[in-house]
Amino acid sequence: MELPSFVNAEFVFYGIVFMAVVLLMEGGFIWWRDTYGPKRRMSRRMALIESGATSEEIITALRRQTTDASKSMLPSMIKYLDVRMSQAGIRLSAQRMLSYMATATVLIGFLFPLVGGISGQVTSAGAVLLLVLFAAGIGIALPILYINYSAAKRLKLIEAQFPIALDVLVRGLRAGYPVSGALELVVNELPDPLASELGLVLAEVNYGSPLRDALEGFASRAQTQDINMFVVSVAIQTETGGSLAEILDSLTRVIRDRAAMVLKVRALASEGKMTGTLLTAMPIITFVGVFSSQPEFYLDVVGDPWFMPGALGVLFLYVLGVTIMRRLIAIKV
Template sequence: MDALLDAEFGIYLAVFLAVVLLVEGIFLFYRDIVGPRQRVSRRMELLSQGASNAEIMESLRRQMPDNTNALLPSLMEFVETRMTQAGMRMRSATMATIMMVTTLTVGIIFPIIGGISGQLTSPLAFILVIVFAIAIGVVLPMSYINIQAVKRMRLFEKQFPIGLDIFVRGLRAGYPVPSALELLVSEVPDPLSSEFGLVLAEMNYGYNLRDALSNLADRVRTQDMQMFVVSVAIQSETGGSLADILEGLSRVIRDRAQMVLKVNALASEGKMTGTLLTALPLLTFAFMFATQPRFYLDVIDDPWFLPGVVGMAVMYFLGVFIMRKLITIKV
């Protein structure tokens, strides 16, 4: 008996050590190989491969489709903006198609796999399945895109004052604007490097500085970038030292960033509470419906089910609206 327990303990210990070594190996692989590759500027990598300016623009720049003829133009424009900020090169129409196909697939296959197709005998049951399918096919991808966009834009805003300082030092050293931008691109990692690398590629392709920076502001859409573009536009119209203007702008951006960090620290508890209270009801519904769909379907024909759901939805969205108003502090 003791020998059997010792053998079982040895097996568990071996499995535990194997898992630990596997996790450590994945971490070391990401840290030493994948991480440095991701930090290398995409533009510098293309230049090392001998790519031309047109090829660099084609690789770095997303194709911006015309969404005016789309079924929901404002929604497609929002998806396009968030995908651009997330650094995704996929077209918004392709993403919308993928989300639609995923939603239809979940809506058709889930009742069959879950064994609840026989209970879909009322319109409310179909609506419940549709809501679940939309949550899986639309809400989850959009949440991922939004998280990636916020993460990338925060990193961009963190790198932006450093990039401005490098750009100013290049101008004070006597470099022309394209050479100072080239210095910025070579010294700063992504995403700032790739975005300004695209500005440089557009200038080499024939754009003037104002148009190239305006395109950058349209892609990024941050307040710091808007101030930068306006400063460059005013300097090009009125003259003066661009280095002095951008040096002052860099100080303003750093002071504003410090104030934002203080405000975020003070409001962090409220934001975390709001995030949890917003996400938990949706996650609970998705989990319960995916694992125990009869929890809802067995009572869906009750006359109080629909009024209860409508009232709960109204209170949920009202609560989310109030929480966002309470924790959103503009600086």
């Protein structure tokens, strides 16, 4: 059957291919939504309960490894990593993560000159400095940037879910549930990441820990003002008495009003924060990318007497600039 003269056969063929690709993508999306969508919406605690895990196994699975910073060689670094990894939901201990980062840095520092074929050029102090900065950029700086990004993204989700969790908790308390029962209702209704955090609180309470201690552990892991206010409200109510549902209902209104103000401040400061993020990440990514693809770009000038002072000066100015930018964009509401 011949097509009419005004119909272009090539356009018809490309149109059929386009429709086939669209239908294939839509079919793949529907299959993924029906197959993996419910699993992604299910919290980790619910998945563990469905698999028959005990309270002790749930606590072990949800609670991340911690490190005593006072017994480590780098207490400030360990403390910083421990907080950010808790906020990011990474279960490794900070000390183990730091050991992995140090191992990766050392391996890259030793293997890259051999793999890149520049071992004969790493003979001066400037070349060694470049190699150390390159290895530290991949082994330390990039993982820290990823941890900070993951922590910020997860905290935004927790802050967005927390008022809804308080609403469910208040309704459960008004319906006659005890605090643990209302918490279980919240955990069953909400998705991750907040469901897993509150699920750990519930598992600790069921295992025998006092509610106040479990909530304080939750606050120390998240370290947000909303959760701190919630924990303080529950602690005061347990000591002085009163209707916890009314207290949390008032707290929910305060948190929603504060969230509206925070969103306005974030909108006004978004340009500065995005600029600070780009100016922090791009020098590291650019240096790592150029040095890994064309190391001669830097190694050809390492013999210049001004190279070492210039490299150290640029490093100092970068650290100083990042510190100043973080102080400028750290707006607290």
